[in-house]
Amino acid sequence: TYFGFEKVSAAEKSEQVYQVFERVAKTYDLMNDAMTLGVHRLWKDYLLHKMNPYPGTQLLDVAGGTGDIAVRFISYVRSQRERQLRRELKSKQNLSWQEIAERYQQGDTGCLGGSQAVICDINKEMLKVGKRKALDLGTSEGLSWVVGNAEELPFMDDKFDFYTVAFGIRNVTHIEQALQEAYRVLKPGGQFLCLEFSSVNNPLTSRLYDLYSFQVIPVIGEVIAGDWKSYQYLVESIRRFPAQEEFKEMIEDAGFLKVTYSNLISGVVAIHSGFKL
Numbered sequence: 001t002y003f004g005f006e007k008v009s010a011a012e013k014s015e016q017v018y019q020v021f022e023r024v025a026k027t028y029d030l031m032n033d034a035m036t037l038g039v040h041r042l043w044k045d046y047l048l049h050k051m052n053p054y055p056g057t058q059l060l061d062v063a064g065g066t067g068d069i070a071v072r073f074i075s076y077v078r079s080q081r082e083r084q085l086r087r088e089l090k091s092k093q094n095l096s097w098q099e100i101a102e103r104y105q106q107g108d109t110g111c112l113g114g115s116q117a118v119i120c121d122i123n124k125e126m127l128k129v130g131k132r133k134a135l136d137l138g139t140s141e142g143l144s145w146v147v148g149n150a151e152e153l154p155f156m157d158d159k160f161d162f163y164t165v166a167f168g169i170r171n172v173t174h175i176e177q178a179l180q181e182a183y184r185v186l187k188p189g190g191q192f193l194c195l196e197f198s199s200v201n202n203p204l205t206s207r208l209y210d211l212y213s214f215q216v217i218p219v220i221g222e223v224i225a226g227d228w229k230s231y232q233y234l235v236e237s238i239r240r241f242p243a244q245e246e247f248k249e250m251i252e253d254a255g256f257l258k259v260t261y262s263n264l265i266s267g268v269v270a271i272h273s274g275f276k277l
């Protein structure tokens with residue numbers, strides 16, 4: 001059974017998705033680690049590696065939840081900027097120690113070169129958990145948290161260098177509309193990147209994956225979060241999401257060019273990329 005999802009109206013689906021994430025917000029990060037055995041961290045790191053953002057770039061992370069992508073973006077940019085500064089300092093041999101110390105004391109903002117990341121999510125509970133975590137870990141610099149719907153983003157046209165959506169787009173009711181919005185808010189030259197569960201193309205992996213997702217994940221959901229239903233929904237929403245090629249066409253239909261995708265673990269997860277040119 002599909003949790004009754006396909007029988008409900010668009011408005012009802014949005015409401016149900018909202019309730020699922022409201023229920024899971026507090027245990028979301030723990031569950032992510034438990035369900036993927038921590039591997040979601042590697043997938044997210046790989047997304048950043050593909051993005052390879054430089055200091056000064058602006059990111060919009062849609063369906064950003066507790067901020068994993070945005071936090072990684074800021075720390076990636078910071079390390080790029082520090083590398084840049086170190087190279088500059090090395091090449092200018094005549095810099096005094098005091099000058100070098102001053103450069104380093106520019107503080108964190110200087111190290112981001114003006115980069116910022118906006119985390120946009122329809123669910124304020126998810127954002128609240130993320131904001132708290134970032135404050136507690138001291139990683140909140142350069143981040144802003146905005147409640148908003150992927151289908152109707154509260155941002156101006158041509159504003160961002162990167163648009164990311166990680167494990168989020170399958171929850172959106174009108175995916176085409178969300179893709180059009182992604183196109184609208186990106187600057188010309190900007191890149192769309194989507195990390196999402198996808199279609200497994202290897203029979204053995206596929207069988208193991210089915211077993212794991214239908215038999216194990218709802219049990220973990222029940223044991224850790226006391227919430228079988230929400231995790232059953234998560235598994236089912238993955239199955240109903242379009243496969244790699246179909247999703248690639250949807251991205252192209254929204255106007256993106258040079259659309260490509262790469263599969264991770266035989267397509268358990270795929271990263272789609274496209275450019276607004």
Ligand code: SAM
Nearest residue numbers: 021063064065121122123126149150166168171
């Ligand atoms: N991106 C985060 C990550 O990778 O950990 C969170 C992913 S979580 C599985 C999906 C998120 O999508 C939830 O936080 C949910 O509130 C959000 N979401 C669902 N529908 C949305 C919509 N229409 N617009 C914006 N966010 C939405």
